[in-house]
Amino acid sequence: MRWYLQFPISYRDLECMLSDRGVQVDHTTLFRWIQAYAPEIDRRIRPHLCMTNGSWRVDETYIRVKGQWVYLYRAVDATGQTIDFLLSPKRDAAAARRFFRKALKQPHTVNPRTITVDKNAAYPIAMKAMKRDGALWRFSKLRQVKFLNNIVEQDHRRIKRLVRPGLGFQSFITASRTIAGYEVMAMIRKGQVVTAPANDMRAQRDFIATLFSAAA
Numbered sequence: 001m002r003w004y005l006q007f008p009i010s011y012r013d014l015e016c017m018l019s020d021r022g023v024q025v026d027h028t029t030l031f032r033w034i035q036a037y038a039p040e041i042d043r044r045i046r047p048h049l050c051m052t053n054g055s056w057r058v059d060e061t062y063i064r065v066k067g068q069w070v071y072l073y074r075a076v077d078a079t080g081q082t083i084d085f086l087l088s089p090k091r092d093a094a095a096a097r098r099f100f101r102k103a104l105k106q107p108h109t110v111n112p113r114t115i116t117v118d119k120n121a122a123y124p125i126a127m128k129a130m131k132r133d134g135a136l137w138r139f140s141k142l143r144q145v146k147f148l149n150n151i152v153e154q155d156h157r158r159i160k161r162l163v164r165p166g167l168g169f170q171s172f173i174t175a176s177r178t179i180a181g182y183e184v185m186a187m188i189r190k191g192q193v194v195t196a197p198a199n200d201m202r203a204q205r206d207f208i209a210t211l212f213s214a215a216a
Helices: 002-006 011-020 027-048 093-104 122-133 146-163 172-189 201-211
Strands: 055-065 068-077 082-088 114-117 141-144
Touching (some): 002 011, 002 172, 002 201, 027 172, 055 082, 068 093, 068 172, 082 093, 082 172, 114 122, 114 146, 122 141
Parallel strands (some): 114 141
Antiparallel strands (some): 068 082
């Protein structure tokens, strides 16, 4: 699972790699494991993430699901640490509100001082509604400055690189669960877990094993 969610390989590639090591497992079984456990890793890792800062960089990118484009909302802080993500069938103010609400509920986030976005007209509408409802700090400032969002646009490449080797997602649920795994492993690789530093693959492996109370 870690290999598939971290590196740009297909299920069939992974089946061959495991076979080379004497482990016989069908690629469809690997798919089922990802669907079952990727969302669970996402859920279990949240309390272990380092706090992000109050400068949010928010953007959305496109993911193809069963021949249709859907929208992956993503946010990182000023240092590039992942704040949160949300796959949405629509790109509108309601989707932006859902994303902000989801991000604000996480234990590793703070109410943002600034939220930097592109020229998407849905963001000002979403922020005004959330401030009116008291869901967002009323002094949070919205900045629609495209070049300041380069950090999150560059970060999209990590996800695009992982999506590309597959044959495409066949359902929204499949895409949502798989992308959750991509995102959470990216958080670990960035060093967002204190006990699993960036580039320390052994510590990252041991951390994930600990989440499931399993021997590494």
